[in-house]
Amino acid sequence: MPDEERERLLDIAKQAALEAGKTVWDIYDSGEYESYEKADESPVTTADYKAHDIIKAYLSKHTPAIPIMSEEQTNAPLSERKKWQQYWLIDPIDGTQEFVARSGDFAVNIALIEDNQPAIGVIYWPAGDALYYASKNGGAFKQSPGETGPIHVRKFDDPSTDVVTIAISRRQSRERVLSRLTDKRVFNTLPLGSCSLKACFIAEGKADIFMRLGVTGEWDTGAAQCIVSEAGGNIVAVDFNPLTYNQRNILTNPNFIVLGDQQVNWTDIIQYYE
Known part of the structure; x- marks a missing residue:
């Protein structure tokens, strides 16, 4: 893809995320939304559906030839999807439970x-x-009030001994995560x-690793993988194999790890087992 076209598509994705995000924040602030439970028992709200509608309408208007895959719609079967050279992959609200x-x-x-493979990633x-x-x-x-510019993973002074900061879920067992860490x-x-x-x-160096143990979809990692990789990190399955996109009938991810500084020998620190 020419650089000019990629920049155009990046700007479109940024504007779509901002438009949806600001609407979602207004809904969050007002508290006026309905919450439901999906078949897999995960929550979804009318704010998720509103964000989906805004993003899909914006992307469809500005890039009508590019297919869209979203957590909040029925997606095409693999027989159709495997023909796509490129497509938009969206999660209208990542963290509905936190919402x-x-x-x-x-x-x-x-x-x-x-x-x-992720070629553009935008997270608002x-x-x-x-x-x-x-x-x-x-x-x-990263673009935020008073802080705009390039971001990078934290570089370790000594990859073999530096203190590691682990990002963990507010609802994840700290003990379960720490049990996977074999380093002293x-x-x-x-x-x-x-x-x-x-x-x-x-990606911006405030944490070094995150291990996700549980069900996620490809829309949970697509944007993040592009951002983390371009910041000098990586996202891999917990057995350190690459994540895949649009290559299976199901759209769920394996358990995965977000890794910072690539000078660190993460395979010596993180233990994999089912």
């Missing part, structure tokens, strides 16, 4: 997948008015909400 719990730790995720965090974004080979950036070094923990926010905090 309902009123922690503020939720975000809007938009990715452009090209040749089965309404509570912090922070826009994280990246494009392949273009670097990662000191670990700090940083409680946060949505998967994408943890990834963004790693």
Whole structure:
């Protein structure tokens, strides 16, 4: 894809995320929404559906030839999807449980997948008015009041001994996460909400790793993977194999890890088992 076209698509994704995010924040602030339970027992709200509608309308208007895949719609079967060279992958609200719990730790995720890999990633965090974004080979950036510019994972002074900060879920067992860490070094923990926010905090150097053990969809990692990778980190399955996009009938991810500084030998620190 030419650089000019990628920049155009990145701007479209940024505007769609901002428009949806600001509307979602107004709904969150008013408290006027309905909450439901999906078949998998995960929550969904009318705010999720509103954000989906806003993003889909914006992307369809400005990029009518690019298909859209979203958590909040019935998506095409693999027989059709496998023909797509590129498509939009969106999670209208990542962290719906945090939206309902009123922690503020939720975000809007938009990715452009090209040749089965994230090529553009945009994540908007309404509570912090922070826009994280990246494009392949273009670097990662954060735009927020008083803080705009490139972001990078934290570089360790000594990869073999430096204290590691682990981003953990507000509702995740700290003991379960720490049980996966085989290194003897000191670990700090940083409680946060949505998967994408943890990834963004790693991308900007506020945390070093995050391990997600539980059901997620490809829309939970698409935008984050582009941002983290361009910031110098990586997202992999917990067995350290790459994540895949649009290559299976199901759209769920395996358990995965977001990793910061790539100088660190993470396979010596994190133990994999089912």
